[in-house]
Amino acid sequence: MIKYIFSIILCAGLFTTTYGQEIANAQIEDKVKTETFTVYGNCGMCKKTIEKSLKNAIGVSEASWDKESGEMKVTFEAKSISLDEIKQMIADVGYDSETHRAKEEVYNMLPACCQYQRPE
Ligand SMILES: [Cu+2]
Known part of the structure; x- marks a missing residue:
C-alpha cells in the first residue's frame, strides 16, 4: 500500500x-519580440548606419529600417536586450527616435546628406 x-x-x-x-x-x-518604431533619417546611407548600429548587439536577430517611412523593425530576445537599449544604440550613432535623442555632437558628425530634420 x-x-x-x-x-x-x-x-x-x-x-x-x-x-x-x-x-x-x-x-x-x-520573449522573442519584434517591435516597430520610428527612427528619423534621410537616405540609404542612414539606413546602413542605423542598421549597422545593431549588428553586434547581443540578442538582436534582425534589424531593418525603411527610408521612406522611417519605420524601424527589430527582432530581439527580451532576456538579452531591451527596446530601451536598442533605441539608445541607434541614438549613439546619431539617429533620433521618439524617445531617445542623439547627442548634438554625434548628429553634427553625420555626413551632410544624412543630417535629417530632427523632431522637436
Ligand atoms: Cu543619410
Whole structure:
C-alpha cells in the first residue's frame, strides 16, 4: 500500500516537473519580440548606419529600417536586450527616435546628406 501511494506521488511530481518545464520553454519563446518604431533619417546611407548600429548587439536577430517611412523593425530576445537599449544604440550613432535623442555632437558628425530634420 505504501509503495502504491509513493508511486502516485512520484508520478504526480514527474508530471508537474514536465509541465512546468513546458511552460518555462513557452515563456522563453514568447520573449522573442519584434517591435516597430520610428527612427528619423534621410537616405540609404542612414539606413546602413542605423542598421549597422545593431549588428553586434547581443540578442538582436534582425534589424531593418525603411527610408521612406522611417519605420524601424527589430527582432530581439527580451532576456538579452531591451527596446530601451536598442533605441539608445541607434541614438549613439546619431539617429533620433521618439524617445531617445542623439547627442548634438554625434548628429553634427553625420555626413551632410544624412543630417535629417530632427523632431522637436
Ligand atoms: Cu543619410
